[in-house]
Amino acid sequence: xxxxxxxxxxxxxxxxxxxxxxxxxxxxxxxxxxxxxxxxxxxxxxxxxxxxxxxxxxxxxxxxxxxxxxxxxxxxxxxxxxxxxxxxxxxxxxxxxxxxxxxxxxxxxxxxxxxxxxxxxxxxxxxxxxxxxxxxxxxxxxxxxxxxxxxxxxxxxxxxxxxxxxxxxxxxxxxxxxxxxxxxxxxxxxxxxxxxxxxxxxxxxxxxxxxxxxxxxxxxxxxxxxxxxxxxxxxxxxxxxxxxxxxxxxxxxxxxxxxxxxxxxxxxxxxxxxxxxxxxxxxxxxxxxxxxxx
Amino acid sequence: xxxxxxxxxxxxxxxxxxxxxxxxxxxxxxxxxxxxxxxxxxxxxxxxxxxxxxxxxxxxxxxxxxxxxxxxxxxxxxxxxxxxxxxxxxxxxxxxxxxxxxxxxxxxxxxxxxxxxxxxxxxxxxxxxxxxxxxxxxxxxxxxxxxxxxxxxxxxxxxxxxxxxxxxxxxxxxxxxxxxxxxxxxxxxxxxxxxxxxxxxxxxxxxxxxxxxxxxxxxxxxxxxxxxxxxxxxxxxxxxxxxxxxxxxxxxxxxxxxxxxxxxxxxxxxxxxxxxxxxxxxxxxxxxxxxxxxxxxxxxxxxxxxxxxxxxxxxxxxxxxxxxxxxx
Numbered sequence: 001x002x003x004x005x006x007x008x009x010x011x012x013x014x015x016x017x018x019x020x021x022x023x024x025x026x027x028x029x030x031x032x033x034x035x036x037x038x039x040x041x042x043x044x045x046x047x048x049x050x051x052x053x054x055x056x057x058x059x060x061x062x063x064x065x066x067x068x069x070x071x072x073x074x075x076x077x078x079x080x081x082x083x084x085x086x087x088x089x090x091x092x093x094x095x096x097x098x099x100x101x102x103x104x105x106x107x108x109x110x111x112x113x114x115x116x117x118x119x120x121x122x123x124x125x126x127x128x129x130x131x132x133x134x135x136x137x138x139x140x141x142x143x144x145x146x147x148x149x150x151x152x153x154x155x156x157x158x159x160x161x162x163x164x165x166x167x168x169x170x171x172x173x174x175x176x177x178x179x180x181x182x183x184x185x186x187x188x189x190x191x192x193x194x195x196x197x198x199x200x201x202x203x204x205x206x207x208x209x210x211x212x213x214x215x216x217x218x219x220x221x222x223x224x225x226x227x228x229x230x231x232x233x234x235x236x237x238x239x240x241x242x243x244x245x246x247x248x249x250x251x252x253x254x255x256x257x258x259x260x261x262x263x264x265x266x267x268x269x270x271x272x273x274x275x276x277x278x279x280x281x282x283x284x285x286x287x288x289x290x291x292x293x294x
Numbered sequence: 295x296x297x298x299x300x301x302x303x304x305x306x307x308x309x310x311x312x313x314x315x316x317x318x319x320x321x322x323x324x325x326x327x328x329x330x331x332x333x334x335x336x337x338x339x340x341x342x343x344x345x346x347x348x349x350x351x352x353x354x355x356x357x358x359x360x361x362x363x364x365x366x367x368x369x370x371x372x373x374x375x376x377x378x379x380x381x382x383x384x385x386x387x388x389x390x391x392x393x394x395x396x397x398x399x400x401x402x403x404x405x406x407x408x409x410x411x412x413x414x415x416x417x418x419x420x421x422x423x424x425x426x427x428x429x430x431x432x433x434x435x436x437x438x439x440x441x442x443x444x445x446x447x448x449x450x451x452x453x454x455x456x457x458x459x460x461x462x463x464x465x466x467x468x469x470x471x472x473x474x475x476x477x478x479x480x481x482x483x484x485x486x487x488x489x490x491x492x493x494x495x496x497x498x499x500x501x502x503x504x505x506x507x508x509x510x511x512x513x514x515x516x517x518x519x520x521x522x523x524x525x526x527x528x529x530x531x532x533x534x535x536x537x538x539x540x541x542x543x544x545x546x547x548x549x550x551x552x553x554x555x556x557x558x559x560x561x562x563x564x565x566x567x568x569x570x571x572x573x574x575x576x577x578x579x580x581x582x583x584x585x586x587x588x589x590x591x592x593x594x595x596x597x598x599x600x601x602x603x604x605x606x607x608x609x610x611x612x613x614x615x616x617x618x619x620x621x622x
């Protein structure tokens with residue numbers, strides 16, 4: 001979000017004593033402020049799953065998680081790192097990520113929604129290019145992430161306080177195609193940021209729910225495609241429970257099981273008489289012999 | 295043609311050619327970059343996901359733009375070279391080595407055509423009949439409506455009769471060629487595989503029938519045309535598949551007038567193969583058994599021998615052996 005007199009969690013209802021639930025979302029929404037989260041929570045029927053320190057994680061049973069990170073680079077780095085780490089512990093599936101928030105803009109009108117295709121960290125000068133694989137039906141824009149509230153809006157760009165670090169943190173965990181940013185213009189040279197109240201911010205996000213919903217749906221499909229391709233075959237886990245293998249043998253086993261599936265369309269473990277195999281090395285040798293030529 | 299986004303290097307942003315290209319795709323967002331590598335070579339990219347909706351990068355190529363062709367690549371014993379005005383291809387052929395060569399599926403179009411022409415002229419200096427192959431790292435014609443690359447080079451080669459250009463393609467974008475007088479030193483070389491291979495592994499590639507239609511029109515107009523049957527990928531029914539393909543192809547084209555015909559086996563550097571197999575763990579083509587030797591991945595020797603001999607024998611029913619070469 002652009003820096004404005006808004007607080008992170010004040011507009012979210014307190015839910016005391018929430019028991020931690022597994023957080024296994026296939027799309028993670030990241031917002032800085034509670035007021036940005038509110039319309040999303042309502043629209044996607046999310047409920048609170050975890051409260052850790054100043055972080056709140058919401059989710060629904062359709063694979064969507066929402067993280068309220070707090071304002072600024074360090075807050076978003078900590079929050080995204082926390083959620084990514086948590087999800088990696090709980091599931092081998094990769095999630096897609098979408099940063100949603102209000103932002104200042106040098107040229108666009110208040111209320112416009114923009115998909116981000118270039119992110120500049122103003123302090124370091126570092127530039128990143130999130131691939132825009134999913135077309136939200138909204139125009140694209142550059143984004144400049146600043147450390148202090150923007151008042152000049154010099155470039156034809158959106159201005160926020162989290163985007164660059166959100167991107168650099170999340171792409172440590174997932175491929176960049178699964179990491180997108182969508183901003184709703186809240187302030188501009190004609191409409192300074194101090195006029196943006198919590199209810200205005202919530203209203204702006206609310207006004208772009210259709211585009212956000214479309215992005216979430218497409219990112220969900222993309223993540224599902226990705227996971228269907230790259231997830232570890234079930235039979236590998238089953239065989240690893242039974243045989244003790246070195247790391248190198250585990251990689252070999254993974255590759256052999258995938259190749260067998262690709263060539264035959266069936267699971268390899270169903271063709272093996274496991275009782276006749278005495279060691280990991282023998283298992284690998286036996287499977288290699290089972291691979292068809294074509 | 296649609297792109298997810300267009301990245302333009304600052305250095306070429308205001309050149310007339312880039313301005314023209316941007317006018318042709320005026321409904322796409324444009325982002326200025328310093329060097330194409332910032333986007334093309336960045337970390338954390340997945341070629342397979344990107345291929346769903348690639349971006350176009352307009353850039354200037356520096357350094358050596360024209361390189362000696364790999365031994366055995368071309369049809370001529372004279373000196374031969376290749377040049378790549380573009381990285382990546384609009385088609386999505388599962389067997390293609392480009393998937394393992396680049397991290398990104400975005401298209402990089404190098405727009406400094408004049409520098410390519412200068413280096414082609416320099417490379418050809420003092421040589422009798424040098425050949426220049428286009429389409430090694432891309433398809434020469436497929437992006438023509440956007441790039442006007444061939445348009446430029448046909449003009450240029452028309453004034454250089456001593457130099458020959460091979461335009462390697464699977465595209466049917468031949469309107470620009472048909473609107474011109476044929477050039478004896480510009481050969482349109484179309485790649486074909488059997489129908490089953492096309493169906494299984496050549497996404498977005500025009501049908502065999504459409505490609506033959508384009509080639510036939512070029513041949514009738516007097517353009518030198520060539521056939522590239524590659525990659526030869528072993529299957530238990532390959533003999534029948536190639537018999538059908540050759541019957542179809544030589545029914546449409548005048549075999550005696552063909553400039554050249556080649557066969558080339560499916561093979562690639564081990565590193566590329568390994569990266570592609572990781573990218574497509576569900577693809578049977580990469581799950582097969584191969585022969586890994588000297589940094590190369592080849593089909594099994596007995597498969598290669600059987601296929602090479604039998605397809606060659608089928609081919610020689612239609613063409614003169616002097617028209618043929620084997621592409622290494």
